[in-house]
Amino acid sequence: MKPVNQKAWFLILPVLLCVAFSAIVPLMTVVNYSVQDIISPERRVFVGTEWFAAVMRDQDLHEALWRQMVFSLAVLVVEIPLGIALALSMPAKGWQASITLVLVALSLLIPWNVVGTIWQIYGRADIGLLGAALQAMGIDYNYTGNARDAWLTVLVMDIWHWTPLVALLGYAGLRSIPDAYYQAAQIDGASKFAVFRFIQLPKLRGVLMIAVLLRFMDSFMIYTEPFVLTGGGPGNSTTFLSQYLTQKAVGQFDLGPAAAFSLIYFLIILLLCFILYNWMQSVGTQAKESHHG
């Protein structure tokens, strides 16, 4: 038997400490809050699963969760194909490529709250370019008063802000495909669509998986932009999960329910990422599995 060198544990100790202080301890604090009613540091009561039960019954929360699911789904459905299309149409080399890369990456460099502010002004019906233009075309667009308009504005803003990330990831993936594949496809007489379907898309699977997971997680936790743009309104039409959580924890100082919900939130993201990841892993590998029997 090989002797085990236990000294190696000391080498990962610094990492363990860092992770403990930055992630595990704060998370345990949340767990702490979620099972107790803390009135002051001296006066606290263990309440078990009461907060969890309470947030599960919360109608507003159900609505926020549903709104969030639809929003994240819409983000993925629009941004992934649009990002791929953008990546495919970007020039591959020369100065055009450099300029395009900078232009495409521009929106990624703008801080979240500034993005919210830009769109707040951009969408105003009186002075905003978008809002005024729509009004002039006879569309009664008003994101501060109309729930649907507000929701759509937040969605379009996210698409504007984050599709470039998908495009850049896709672009990097496309550049890593060796020329020989395109040459072989040309020799084999493949159409443009066949090249996309049988070479580019399969070779992009890895980066697209990262893009899908990143966009899903980020959009599921969206907070700053709708906060700046609509403040969650009108009504609750753009109150997504993070915002709801913040209202509970900071606005109403309901730390117990907020902590319980944070943990559920965390588990939902983990679960959905797990499902997405496994689904994307299995796409395209089915032929292999079905013939291994």
Added chain:
Amino acid sequence: MVARIDLDLAHAYGPNPQQDSDYALLPMKMSFQAGGAYALLGPSGCGKTTMLNIISGLVKPSQGEVRFNGDIVNDKTPQERNIAQVFQFPVIYDTMTVADNLAFPLRNRRMPEAQIRQRVGQIAEMLELSGQLNQRAAGLSADAKQKISLGRGLVRPDVAAILFDEPLTVIDPHLKWQLRRKLKQVHQEFKHTLIYVTHDQVEALTFAQEVVVMTRGRAVQVGSAEALFERPAHTFVGHFIGSPGMNFLPVTLQAGHLQVGEHRLPLGDQLHHGLVGTESLKLGIRPEYIALHSAPAENCLPAQVLRWQDLGTSGLLTTQCAGEVVRVRLANHSDTPQVGQTVYLQVLSIHTCFYEQEALIA
């Protein structure tokens, strides 16, 4: 339709080529007969892959033209030229099964499905892929992947020509022999025009009827294995073909005899005739054709033995002669000379070649 291919072109990848080194292919004329089996042989970077890609249409020549059966095809795509090409490293479609990979070129050309199945079956049979037809291609070994690439090159029955770009590089030696034989069979059976790029002379000489030897963007000789061996048209060919390559000795021509270092060799009338008007030459003689004498003999050059290698069926003697290293292959090596001993080499015979500025003159 099987094509006769004529090239009259030059190619540079950069704009405004000024000197020879700017060209990937120097101006050249070349013809490939319909139904012939050709090899492009040369070291890395000699332009052989460029030439292949120009023929297939993946690269457009910067000057001149490519003709298929007399028609200029410069602006035609590989598909319009109806070319099949196999690349050095396996290219497979990851998400498809082996059968779908082989069928892909046919499906793109809308061949009826029944015919496709029959054709794919034949090719798979020939390449011994029948058992793996329903497997996903991505999971296979490099060998099997390259067989799929080869199969996709061979699957179309009506191609103008099939081009191979060092297709057996990633294949292990045992399978290499087998596949090379298969390709030869395919050629004998279907009489496609085949052009095969390689840097391996054994591969080129066994595969092709005609070998094009290339170096530095130039095709220096086109010929059969025998011609390349017996009468190398360029010192590069003499050096590159054969193992070891041809020996070269700098000589000068003086009234009726050859001066090799400080030694003189009388010239026969026949030889002398071809060498009129030249002075500074290179004498080339293959190691196989040098006669060895242990005592001074007429028309021989003294040489110092440097090394003796036993190669099994023959022996290789390395000597120093007139300041140059000269290798001699000996079939019968019962009495091997000792290192340091002086031997006498007869370098003039009907196999001796003479070169002026690297080109064969006699």
